[in-house]
Amino acid sequence: MTGRPVCRAAAGTFLIAVILFAASRSEATPFAYLTDLGETVTIVNTVTNEVSGSASPPGASSLFGLAVNPDGNTVYAVDSNRLVHIIDFSGGTTTYDSINLGGSLSPFGLVITPDGSTLYVANANSNTVSVVDIATKGVTSIDIECDQDGTNNCSSTPSITVTPVSGAGPVYVYVGTNAGVSVINTSSQTLKENIPVTCGHDEACGPISLAASPDGKTLFISIFSQDQVLGMDISMDNVIDIIAEVGTSPEGVAVTPDGKTVYVANMNGQSVSVFEVSTCGPECTVSTVSGTVVSEPSIIAISPDGGSAYVGGSGSSLSVIDTSTNAVTATVSGLSGEIFALVISDGDSDGDGIPDSVEGSADTDGDGVKDSLDTDADGDGIPDSEEAGPDPRNPVDSDGDDIPDYKDPTTGGGGDGGNGGAGCSVSSGDTGGGAFSYLLYLVIPAVILMRRAFKKTVPVKADR
Ligand SMILES: [Ca+2]
Ligand SMILES: [Ca+2]
Ligand SMILES: [Ca+2]
Ligand SMILES: [Ca+2]
Numbered sequence: 521m522t523g524r525p526v527c528r529a530a531a532g533t534f535l536i537a538v539i540l541f542a543a544s545r546s547e548a549t550p551f552a553y554l555t556d557l558g559e560t561v562t563i564v565n566t567v568t569n570e571v572s573g574s575a576s577p578p579g580a581s582s583l584f585g586l587a588v589n590p591d592g593n594t595v596y597a598v599d600s601n602r603l604v605h606i607i608d609f610s611g612g613t614t615t616y617d618s619i620n621l622g623g624s625l626s627p628f629g630l631v632i633t634p635d636g637s638t639l640y641v642a643n644a645n646s647n648t649v650s651v652v653d654i655a656t657k658g659v660t661s662i663d664i665e666c667d668q669d670g671t672n673n674c675s676s677t678p679s680i681t682v683t684p685v686s687g688a689g690p691v692y693v694y695v696g697t698n699a700g701v702s703v704i705n706t707s708s709q710t711l712k713e714n715i716p717v718t719c720g721h722d723e724a725c726g727p728i729s730l731a732a733s734p735d736g737k738t739l740f741i742s743i744f745s746q747d748q749v750l751g752m753d754i755s756m757d758n759v760i761d762i763i764a765e766v767g768t769s770p771e772g773v774a775v776t777p778d779g780k781t782v783y784v785a786n787m788n789g790q791s792v793s794v795f796e797v798s799t800c801g802p803e804c805t806v807s808t809v810s811g812t813v814v815s816e817p818s819i820i821a822i823s824p825d826g827g828s829a830y831v832g833g834s835g836s837s838l839s840v841i842d843t844s845t846n847a848v849t850a851t852v853s854g855l856s857g858e859i860f861a862l863v864i865s866d867g868d869s870d871g872d873g874i875p876d877s878v879e880g881s882a883d884t885d886g887d888g889v890k891d892s893l894d895t896d897a898d899g900d901g902i903p904d905s906e907e908a909g910p911d912p913r914n915p916v917d918s919d920g921d922d923i924p925d926y927k928d929p930t931t932g933g934g935g936d937g938g939n940g941g942a943g944c945s946v947s948s949g950d951t952g953g954g955a956f957s958y959l960l961y962l963v964i965p966a967v968i969l970m971r972r973a974f975k976k977t978v979p980v981k982a983d984r
Contacts, residue, residue: 548867548868548869548871549565549566549567549572549867549869550566550567550823550824550825550864550865550866550867550869550876551563551564551565551566551572551864551865551867552564552566552821552830552838552852552862552863552864553586553588553595553862553863553864553865554586554832554838554855554859554860554861554862555583555584555585555586555597555859555860555861556583556855556856556857556858556859556860557582557583557584557857557858557860558582558583558856558857559576559577559580559581559582559583560574560575560576560580560583560856561574561575561576561577561583561586561595561597561607562574562855562856563575564830564838564852564855566823566828566830566864566867567869567893569840569850569851569852570852570854571852571854571855574856575595575607575609575614575616577597577599577603577605577607577616577618578616578618579601579603579618580597580599580601580603580605581599581600581601582599582600583597583598583599583605583860584597584598584599584600584627584628584629584630584860584861585597585598585627585628585629585630585631585641585642585680585860585861586630586861586862586863587630587631587632587639587863588632588863588864588865589632589636589654590632590634590635590636590866591610591636592865592866592867593608593609593610594606594607594608594609594610595607595609595863595865596630596632596639597630597861598621598627598628598630598641599627600626600627602620602621602622602623602624602625602626602627603618603619603620603621604618604619604620604621604627604630604639604641604652605617605618606618606619619652619657619659620659621641621643621650621652621659622659623661624646625641625643625646625648625650626643626644626645626646627641627642627643627644627650628641628642628643628644628677628678629641629642629678629679629680629695629861630642630680630861631680631681631682631693632654632682633682633691633693633706634682634684634685634691635691636654637653637654637655638651638652638653638654638706639651639652639654640652640680640682640693640704640706641680642675642678642679642680642695643675643678644675644676644677644678645675645676646675647663647664647665647666647667647674647675647697648661648662648663648664648675649661649662649664649680649693649695649702649704650662651709660709662704662709662710662711663711664695664697664702664704664711664714665702665711665714666695666697666698666699666700666702666714674697674698674699674726675695675697675698676698677728678695678696678697679695679696679727679728679729679730680693680694680695680696680730681693681694681730681731681732681739682694682706682732683732683733683734683736683739683754684732684733684734684735684736684737685732685734685736689736690705690706690707691706691707691736692704692705692706692712692736692754693706694730694732694739696726696727696728696729696730696741697714697726697727698724698726699714699716699717699724699726700714700715700716700717700718700724700726700727701714701715701717701727701730701739701741701752701758702714702715703715703758713758715752715758715760717741717743717750717760719743719745719746725743725745725746727741727742727743727750728742728743728744728770728771729741729742729770729771729772729773730742730773731773731774731775731782732754732775733775733779733797734775734777734778734779735779736754737753737754737755738751738752738753738754738797739751739752739754740752740763740773740775740782741760741773742766742770742771742772742773742784743770744769744770744771744787745769747765747766747767747768747769747770747786747789748762748764748765748766748770749762749763749764749766749770749773749782749784749793749804750762750763751763751764751800751802761802762802762803763800763802763803763804764782764784764793764795764800764803764804764806765803765806766784766786766789766793766806767784767786767789767790767791767792767793767808768786768787768788768789768791769786769787769788769789770784770785770786770787770789770793771785771786771787771817771818771819772784772785772817772818772819772820772821772831772832773785773820774820774821774822774829775822776822776826776843777822777824777825777826777877777880778826778880779797780796780797780798781794781795781796781797781843782794782795782797782804783809783820783822783829783831783841783843784820785813785817785818785819785820785831785833786817787816787817787818787833788816790813790815790816790817791808791809791813791817792808792809792813792817792820792829792831792839792841793806793807793808793809794806794807794808794809794846795807807846809841809846809847809848810846810847810848811839811841811847811848811849812839812848813831813833813839813841813848814831814832814833814834814835814837814838814839814851815833815834815835816833816834816835817831817832817833817839818832818833818834818859819831819832819833819859819860819861819862820832820862821862821863821864822843822864823864823876823881824864824865824866824867824875824876824877825869825876825877825879825880825881825890825891825892826843826880826881827842827843827844827880827881827890827892828840828841828842828843828881829841829843830852830862830864832855832859832862833858833859834858835858836853836854836855836856836857836858837851837852837853837854837855838851838852838855838859838862839851840852843881844881869892869893870892870893870894870895870904871895872895872903872904872905872908872912873904873905873908873912874904874905874908874912874913874915874926875912875913876892878912878913878915879891879892879897879904880892882927884897884898884899884927884929885897885898885899885929886899887899891927897926897927898926898927898928898929899929900929902926904926907924907925907926908924908925908926909925918931919931
């Protein structure tokens with residue numbers, strides 16, 4: 521099945537620079553951004569777990585999907601006026617711009633490619649995905665050809681995600697439809713294929729939410745009506761298996777940045793399921809997060825260091841799960857309403873130059889402070905900022921054991937300290953064989969979307 525660009529929408533844009541955002545906002549902090557079908561994007565500081573401000577794009581109406589640029593400074597949101605709002609926080613001020621998608625589209629879900637160049641908008645009820653070139657503001661459209669029965673309803677509430685978010689290889693955009701999964705090849709910007717998802721008596725049971733593993737090998741698919749999560753093996757030609765029986769009515773799915781753990785928000789089950797990917801063979805061992813989560817949990821996102829899972833539902837708060845204990849340990853309150861979409865930007869919480877997504881949430885030296893907040897992660901007296909070397913996104917690993925010097929107590933502690941990790945004697949420009957590239961762990965771009973149409977109905981599980 522071959523996709524084709526079907527139209528070129530008018531890319532009318534307007535630029536309005538406004539400074540409306542007065543709340544404190546440090547570039548170093550990872551922020552969660554939320555939409556709630558209103559006219560504002562709410563901003564939550566993920567270190568303090570408090571609402572730290574909001575952004576109100578001019579002309580916005582019913583904001584839906586969200587994405588954050590890997591640079592961490594720009595947030596995009598689509599709305600019912602068919603605008604892609606561009607909210608730029610760089611330089612300590614907030615400026616707004618927008619791109620008109622044109623036509624009669626109903627933009628719903630939004631993702632950005634890992635290189636930050638392109639937005640993909642899943643449109644409701646039109647079987648199309650709009651493609652926005654951020655640099656040129658050009659808009660094109662791809663027919664995802666999921667409409668097999670002529671009713672044109674295969675994409676009533678399409679979910680969307682992109683993979684891989686780290687590593688090399690082709691980048692694909694996955695769109696969940698009522699019929700299955702549509703795959704877009706981002707290099708050719710064409711439809712690659714449609715993969716049907718069926719349940720029970722060959723009835724289509726469309727994915728309600730999608731999340732990709734950071735390495736691009738697996739797509740996790742929640743099936744609301746079946747209380748199941750499917751795993752699609754991308755590297756094995758998109759073979760789909762049932763991998764997890766989860767709580768009642770699963771919606772939002774999220775994968776930790778290390779790719780090891782999957783969290784699932786079960787709306788009618790009033791619970792969050794969790795499984796380690798290593799237990800899946802193919803069926804995974806599923807456990808339930810302890811503690812009380814928000815009412816009707818339906819969306820979920822993981823902090824860039826992997827240490828916290830944020831869960832939203834029908835109320836005006838978020839539950840925060842500590843991923844090291846899988847217990848609810850905090851609540852973000854004071855949101856403006858029911859959440860539609862949630863994304864979290866990367867940051868540098870301890871200001872040592874190494875992004876949270878690189879540092880992670882382990883506590884290497886066991887001093888009770890996780891690495892993303894510890895300026896001397898291995899406790900050897902040499903600051904992380906020195907041991908990391910010239911490229912903090914690819915920190916120096918002088919002994920080549922895949923443990924960077926700033927986390928490796930067996931290197932860098934020679935006592936000569938000095939400048940730029942001189943004790944490690946690695947030539948600059950060579951991060952050593954086996955150095956793991958964290959470069960594109962920057963953001964968790966999966967916009968986790970709800971389908972409120974299902975909300976009040978507890979589905980009947982089909983016979984299998
Ligand atoms: Ca840091
Ligand atoms: Ca520590
Ligand atoms: Ca150190
Ligand atoms: Ca090492």
